[in-house]
Every structure is written in structure tokens, then in C-alpha cells.
Amino acid sequence: MKNLSIEEINDVLKGTIIGNLNLIITGPEQIEQAKEKEITFIGHKKYEKIWANSNASVAVVNEDISIEPGINKAFIKVKNADLAMSQVLEMFAPAPPIFHHDIHPTATIDSNASIGKGTKIGANCYVGPNAVIGDNAILYPNVTILDECTIGNYTTIWSGTVVRERCHIGNHCIIHPNATIGADGFGFRACPEKGLAKIPQIGNVRIGDYVEIGANSCVDRGKFSSTIIGDGCKIDNLVQIGHNSKMGKFCIMSGNSGLAGSVTLGNGVIIGGSASLKDHITVGDGAIIGAGSGVTGDVAAKKTMLGYPAVEARTALKQWAILKRMATT
Template identity: 30%
Template sequence: MEFTVQQIAEVLGGSIEGDTTGRISQLAKIEEAQAGALSFLANLKYEPHLYTTGATAVIVSLDFTPRQPVSAALIRVEDPYLGFSKLLEFYQQTTRTGRRGVEQPSYLSEGAQVGEGGYRGAFSYVGEGCVLGRNVLIFPHAYIGDRTRIGDDTIVYAGAKLYPDTVVGQRCVIHAGAVLGADGFGFAPQPDGSYQAIPQIGNVVLEDDVSIGANATIDCATLGSTLIKQGSKIDNLVQLAHNVEIGRHTVIASQTGIAGSAKVGDYCVLAGQVGMAGHVSLANKTTVTAQSGVGKTVRQEGQILQGSTAFDFKQNQRAQIVFRRLPELEERLRAVEAAVSAAEKP
């Protein structure tokens, strides 16, 4: 796939200094780029590479002033990093949505509705009563359970499984191996010590622009819905239990586990291997650092939590300093005790 410098500038809403007719066929880091490549300069420590790069064009900021001659065309935008990210997204969408039509063998229920411009890969399954919007891409071996609804421009990658009654919004991405709608972990203890399964009859709902990573698992609700709100991004290998609610534009990194009925606010960040107990809540804009455990509700917005059980970041840092000094403090305490004991002897 090839574009001119002019076409790329139009996509980004930028202006050009240099040759507008150069042909771009790939994206590359500025220090590695060759002819036909597009790169960007967001961090000025990489500026020396601008004067030696083989790139055909480089995205720079509006106020950047070169200190030496530049052979590459410059595409000026307000934020080079954001501009390059938009271009990556444009490229990704262009290449992904190139797939159209139906591969065989695949299964489509007679009662399903499928919008225009979509793709269904070989061995994919779309069940009874499903509604697929326009330009929905279903890759091979994906399973779309009965009565599932998927919004326009959503992608379901190979091997993903959407249990019956799942609802997916527009422009969502569900990566390979993800499972949406498996039974929540609900079991009632019995007098004899055994456990009786509690039927899980709810569903999973993803609002628009949600991304679900590879092999992530999101359980259906016991009643109602497990809900992932608009724009949130769930990494690979994340587990969200029944009736969990994730707010808007929240990001959750790999190996995080959130127990049943917990609620995470808007614009939160949960780093890798965070554990969150059931029935607790996180206020908006909370950050939880890696390997931290959240065992109680956090009501104050904007906090950074660390530790297990997690508590205020600065308090935790002070506690860690004391913790590292415990052997020294123990020796000093023993010395004080010995001195006191010696002073008390007649």
C-alpha cells in the first residue's frame, strides 16, 4: 500500500515543507528509516537522526526549527507523536478492513442479520438471532453465540468466543482467544461442605470503542450485565468476574484480576498483576501500581495506590523505606534494650 506525502498530510491535517509528491510505503523509526518510509520526531534527543535519516518524510511539531539542512519532507502537526499514532491507526484500519465477503466453510444461522461490507472467516459460527452491523469482521474460528449483537466496524479476531446475549458496541476490537460471557464464579456453600452452582443468567456488554486483549476473560453477570464502558482498553490475560463494571476510558494491564461486583471508575489505570476484591469500588482517575491489591473502596479521586493491600502511594513509599531499614532498627533496639538492662542492674 502506497501514499504520497500530500495524502498523508491531508489525513493528519498537517502542512508540508519539501517534496509533496514523495511516495510512502512503510512506517519506520527515524534512526532506521530508508527511502519510502515515514517517521516522526517527538523527542528532541532523537533530533540528530533527522539530519541523517533516509526517510522520505518525517512528522514534526509546528514550532520545530531544524538546525541543519533536512533531506526529508517535513509534515508539521500540533503533536507529532499523536499524529503518528493516528497514522498507525489509519494504516491498521485500512489493512484490516480490506477483508470482505464470506469464506467457506462457515456457519450463519438463518435467523441472523448481517450488515453490509462485513467479513466472516472460515469455520466461524454466527448463531440464532444475532445482529451484526456494517463492516463487522469475524475472523476464522470465532464463535458468536445466539442473540449476540455487534455494532458497526467491530473486529472479532480468530478463536474469540462470545457467549449468547453478548452486546458489543461500535468500533470495538476483540483479540484472539478472548472469552466474553462465560459463567461467573458463583457457588453457594452447602452444609456438607460441597458447593452448589448459582445459575449465571446475565450477559456482558461492551460500549463503543472498547478493546479486549488476547485470552482475556470477562464473565457474564449473575443478573443484569457485566459492563465495560466506552473507550476502555483491557490487556491480554485479564480476568473480569461477574457483574464487574469498568468506567469510561480506563486501561487495565495484563494479569489483572477483578472479583465479582467490583466497580472501577472512569479514567483509571490498573497496572499489571493488580488484584481487586469483590464488591469494592475505585473512584475516577485512580491509578493502581503493579502487583498491588485493592481490598477496600477508594472514594477520593486521583489517588495513586501501591502495595498489598494497596494504600496511598506516598505513605507506601515511606513505609517501604522503614521496611528496608528494619534489620538496622532491630539491632539498634537490641542495643537500647541491653543498655537499659545494664543500667537497671545494681
């Protein structure tokens, strides 16, 4: 366990220390559960009232906080406590799993695959023909990379992930356990002979740089060309991205949400948990889709949509207010 002085922490945060300057911190914890010598965070004024009963020695707080730290305690005042929290967590993060071999003896790597410098490949991984793995990538045990895939520099792929043939993942990406990249898109048509005829999915998936994809999420390959995930997108666990969908840069998709086929998202779109988007629609830059919403048509840039079926937020709130009044009369 690391021990850091409050001043060492503030050297990174570049904030202002208020209170006891001699504290030694053993780790971070949420405000209700923190113990003495631990550091916590107050990112919103509603949590100020909890501080009096917290055992934490230090709190990272926003500059507009209205309370004092108290006896033998301290605040580190910063412009954005939530962002500072990520820096503190990084300081105290434990080391990642250990590799005793850069390439484990049980890994199967095709003779025509290319492996970059500093890359680590765990036990029972498979890397197929003509696959290219960049420099300083990490494949944890039981990862499958099939034929002609490319994996960028400094990308980490966690155990159980399958990257199907001809798919491409950029630099500095994180793919969490049991994700599937490049499974067949869901394409079938009625057929007199077969009942349902499968439509071949001959495209692939292209993932940009600094993308993170959560555990058990699926990104389907395109029927034609590519399903595209833009730079900086963050995708939660249990998310479905249908074939030929295109996500712009820095989009966020929360858990259990899904895109049907050929959905186009602009840059900076936020999709709440369990929201679903119909096929062949376009969502403009900066739009927000509320949790549990069902989107059936195009959404203009910067609009917020709520409900099932989804409508503009102001309309949804009016509808809910009317329903509430009806239920009480």
C-alpha cells in the same frame, strides 16, 4: 507498499514542515531502526539525542523540539507527536485479510439469526438462534456467536473469539483473537454434599460502543443482571474481568490485570499491568492504579495507588525510600 510525499503526509497531520520538502516516504519505523525514506517520531525530548544517528528521512516531532532536522532531512512539527503517529500508521496500514465470500460456505448460521447488510462472516464461524449481527460487521474465521447475542454495526471480531449466549456487543468494537465474552463467573460455595457447590451465573455481558478487548482476555457474565463495559474502554491482552463488574467510560486496563467480582470503576480509570482489584470495591473517576498493585479497598476519584497492598502514591514512595535507606545502612 505505499509511497507518500512529505506534503501528502502533512496534509493529514496539519503540521509545519521544516527542511527538505521533496522527500518520498515508504513507511514508518521506530527511530533506531528507521532507514532512508522512512518516517519516524520524536515524542519526548529524551529521544532528540538519538536523531543524529538515525537513518530516517523524516521525523514527526513536537513543536518544542530543540534540534534541527539536518541535511536532506525534515521534521513535521505538530502539537502532539504521539497522536500524529497514529495518523501516520493509519496512512501506511496494509489492507486487512481478504474475504472471497461475504459469508463463507462453511459458516453455520441459524435460520433464526439476523445478519446485517455488508457484514462478512469467515470460514467455520457459528451464529446461533436469534442472534443479531449488525451492518458492516466482520467475523473472522472460527468465531462463535451463541444464542440471542447482538453484535453492533462496524464491529470486528477476530478468530477464535467466543461470545456466549445472551451477551451484547456495541458498535465499532474490536474483539481480538481468542477472547471470551460471557463465560460463567467464578462462583462457588462450601457444600456438605458436594464440597463446593457451583452458583449458577444467569446474567450476561453488555459492552458499549468503541470498546477494544485484547487477545485471550475474559469478561465473565453476571451472576445476576450484567457485567458492563462502558463506551470507549480499552482492554489489553490477558485481562480478567469478574462477574458483575462495571466499568465506566474510557477506562484502560493493561495486560495481566484483573477485576474480581462486582468491582465498579468510574470513568477514565487507568489500571497498570498485572494490577489486581479485590471484589466489591469502587474506584472513582480518573483514578490510576499502578502496575503490579493490589487494591483491597475503595479508591477516591483522581487518586493514584501504588504497591501491594496498594496505598496512595505519596505514601508508597515514602515507604520505598525508607526501605531503600534501611537496606544501605
